[in-house]
Amino acid sequence: MGKPANGKAGAGREVTQAEWAAHEARQPTGLVWAVVTTGIHCRDGCPGRPLQRNTRAFATRAEAEAAGFRACKRCGGGG
Numbered sequence: 001m002g003k004p005a006n007g008k009a010g011a012g013r014e015v016t017q018a019e020w021a022a023h024e025a026r027q028p029t030g031l032v033w034a035v036v037t038t039g040i041h042c043r044d045g046c047p048g049r050p051l052q053r054n055t056r057a058f059a060t061r062a063e064a065e066a067a068g069f070r071a072c073k074r075c076g077g078g079g
């Protein structure tokens with residue numbers, strides 16, 4: 001699978017400012033952070049720092065993977 005195009009790995013919802021602020025502050029949010037430009041999903045506190053506009057939030061790892069995202073190799077993925 002290459003980069004997500006229209007559809008598959010572009011699912012999820014946009015991250016809110018409040019959620020993003022918590023993520024940047026490395027506070028636990030319980031969300032799965034999926035990055036549309038890389039096709040991976042991360043947990044809270046992952047050292048990866050994607051742009052907010054490239055990031056989507058999922059409630060569970062299963063939802064992120066169903067949308068075509070793979071677990072991050074650095075943090076093991078979200079959820």
Ligand SMILES: [Zn+2]
Nearest residue numbers: 042046072075
């Ligand atoms: Zn990660």
